[in-house]
Amino acid sequence: MSRILLTGANGFVGKVLHRRLLREGHEVFGTVGSLPTEQDADLRYTVLDICDRANVDTVIQQINPTHLVHLAAISNVAISFKDPLLTWNTNVMGTMNLLESLKAHAPDCFTLFVSSSEVYGESFKSGSLLDEEAPCAPMNPYAASKLAAEISMLQYLRQGMNGVIVRPFNHIGPGQSADFVTGSFAKQIASIEAGLQSPAIKVGNLDASRDFLSVDDVCDAYAKFLSVKDGKLDHLIYNISSGASKKIQAMLDELLKLSSLAIEVQTDPDRLRPSDIPVAAGSNSRIRNELGWAPTTPLSETLESILADWRRQMATAPAMT
Numbered sequence: 001m002s003r004i005l006l007t008g009a010n011g012f013v014g015k016v017l018h019r020r021l022l023r024e025g026h027e028v029f030g031t032v033g034s035l036p037t038e039q040d041a042d043l044r045y046t047v048l049d050i051c052d053r054a055n056v057d058t059v060i061q062q063i064n065p066t067h068l069v070h071l072a073a074i075s076n077v078a079i080s081f082k083d084p085l086l087t088w089n090t091n092v093m094g095t096m097n098l099l100e101s102l103k104a105h106a107p108d109c110f111t112l113f114v115s116s117s118e119v120y121g122e123s124f125k126s127g128s129l130l131d132e133e134a135p136c137a138p139m140n141p142y143a144a145s146k147l148a149a150e151i152s153m154l155q156y157l158r159q160g161m162n163g164v165i166v167r168p169f170n171h172i173g174p175g176q177s178a179d180f181v182t183g184s185f186a187k188q189i190a191s192i193e194a195g196l197q198s199p200a201i202k203v204g205n206l207d208a209s210r211d212f213l214s215v216d217d218v219c220d221a222y223a224k225f226l227s228v229k230d231g232k233l234d235h236l237i238y239n240i241s242s243g244a245s246k247k248i249q250a251m252l253d254e255l256l257k258l259s260s261l262a263i264e265v266q267t268d269p270d271r272l273r274p275s276d277i278p279v280a281a282g283s284n285s286r287i288r289n290e291l292g293w294a295p296t297t298p299l300s301e302t303l304e305s306i307l308a309d310w311r312r313q314m315a316t317a318p319a320m321t
Contacts, residue, residue: 002026002226005063005109007098008071009045010036012176013114017069017219018043024223029063031072048072050094053101060101067226068111068163070098073146075116076179080142091145092152099156110231111163112222113153117211117241117282118143119167124280131283132167132237139277154236162231166221168240169282173215173302174309181248182212182306185255190310192263196317200264204271206252209245211281214297224291234290241282242295254303 004021008014009030019042021028031048046063049055050072073091074080080087095113102109120130122137138144150165157163172180178187181204191197221240225233256263287293 002066004028004067005065006030006069014071016215020219053097056097056101060105065109068109070113077140077142084141087141088145092148095149096152112225113165115146115150115165115167117167117169119147124277127279129281129283157236164233165237166240168218169211171213171215171218174305185252186307186310189259190314194314200266202266202268205276206249208276209247209279211241211245213242213295214302217295217297221293224293238287239282241284243284245279245281258307
């Protein structure tokens with residue numbers, strides 16, 4: 001049985017992965033920056049400030065993990081523009097604090113470092129599926145910080161540390177913030193149905209295409225990496241992607257079909273990004289060939305579950321007067 005240290009355990013992905021690993025019989029130590037006011041009964045957390053090296057050392061020594069899944073990060077692109085120093089300190093120095101502590105106190109620990117497809121940036125303008133050898137050209141502070149953390153991680157891996165870097169593409173599911181596109185659509189539809197919003201949904205660029213995945217499929221990929229015998233992999237970096245792109249317009253259309261109401265779609269200039277990439281999708285050949293992983297959850301099923309989750313949340317909110 002593995003002793004898994006999971007940072008960012010109270011986040012959207014962290015909760016899903018935490019439960020997945022517990023079901024598989026692992027001992028999981030989820031860490032959070034601060035304890036949530038309402039805790040899930042089946043999940044237990046340890047407070048960890050990854051920017052505090054002394055705190056990191058204490059937790060690493062107490063847990064002595066066999067595996068680390070590093071999810072904790074400033075991951076909101078808008079926040080990264082507003083506070084790049086916080087973003088870099090958390091995403092780069094926080095990661096290095098963990099790696100230095102593992103090097104000193106748990107040198108045999110396998111580290112799964114979760115980066116992002118955002119590191120490819122400008123390379124998406126080619127319009128083709130990008131594999132792991134594509135140039136990285138970040139277009140925002142979040143992506144730049146993730147690439148810097150990757151470069152740091154590679155130095156430790158080349159010095160003998162055991163681990164891997166993964167670049168997940170757009171993953172969606174119940175519990176994701178409305179700051180992300182499908183969550184925004186679903187929240188607005190549920191709000192309209194509950195009488196909390198006039199029957200018009202505000203959107204940004206619907207022509208862009210993205211490589212969408214269910215969060216369950218992404219967590220399945222993470223679990224596969226953690227189960228590799230002795231953590232011996234053929235490569236240091238892997239995309240986690242569907243290998244195809246889907247227009248945001250199509251995602252919205254599927255969500256709208258799930259509602260019986262007539263809902264107007266309005267473009268909101270504040271939601272448009274001047275540098276929006278038309279198509280962003282990744283090749284999954286490497287992970288598919290080496291680990292036998294491929295997404296299995298239909299996007300329609302995931303969209304339905306996202307809308308159902310927002311409907312539950314809106315059911316208890318006061319209606320418009």
